[in-house]
Amino acid sequence: MAATSPSLLPVSPMASEEEREQALRDYKVTIEYKHLKSHAPGGVFLIPGMDNLRQFYGVIFIRRGPYSNGIFKFQLKLPPKYNAENQHPVLTFSAYVFSPYVDETTGILDIKNAYPKWDPTRHYLVTVLTYLKKIFYTKSFVDAKANDAAKELATKDPVAFRKKIEACVRESQKNMYSNDPGSTAKFTEEEVSHSVLRDLLKHHVKDESKVTKQAVLAQIEKARKV
Structure with missing residues (x-):
């Protein structure tokens, strides 16, 4: 909301x-x-x-x-x-x-x-x-x-x-990814880079309280190269 x-x-x-x-x-x-x-x-x-x-x-x-x-x-x-x-x-x-x-x-x-x-x-x-x-x-x-x-x-x-x-x-x-014309509540299918990023974060982010912005950006950069 x-x-x-x-x-x-x-x-x-x-x-x-x-x-x-x-x-x-x-x-x-x-x-x-x-x-x-x-x-x-x-x-x-x-x-x-x-x-x-x-x-x-x-x-x-x-x-x-x-x-x-x-x-x-x-x-x-x-x-x-x-x-x-x-x-x-x-x-x-x-x-x-x-x-x-x-x-x-x-x-x-x-x-x-x-x-x-x-x-x-x-x-x-x-x-x-x-x-x-x-x-x-x-x-x-x-x-x-x-x-x-x-x-x-x-x-x-x-x-x-x-x-x-x-x-x-x-x-x-x-029909989850079927969106009404003009809808602002849109669902989009996950791309390969998104699933790779999720897996990378699960593997490297063990303690969320100790994760730095730079560490997260590094994983995003890896996912982009897929």
């Missing part, structure tokens, strides 16, 4: 009331994002787009449970009047996610079912990310409405349900 939040342009003294209200909404978005740096749920990362204050790219790493080792990328879009009542964010997964809480056709997380009335005094970006994480660890799908087939399978045939999840996890790993 160390990414810098988008900057805001100053509001002209001649701006209309509507423009001033929009500028205030924009400012609140940046405040919410800064809040995420210390309050985002573990394993969830969100980075703002380069050109759009209301476009974010993220990824969640699942560490335990049925979806363990899953790497699920997503986009989070905020409506123009976000920070007003019932202006729900839209979170869309970049690849297929088999879950009773995710629409099978669109890949959209069913936020509206969890929060029928979006209240800007109680609900924030961290609310969305917390709910996002929750759906991967929950053991009950009583309240799920996005994918009835997945919900029914979880109840009637848990073994088949688990197999579908495992296939979904494998697919997420396989």
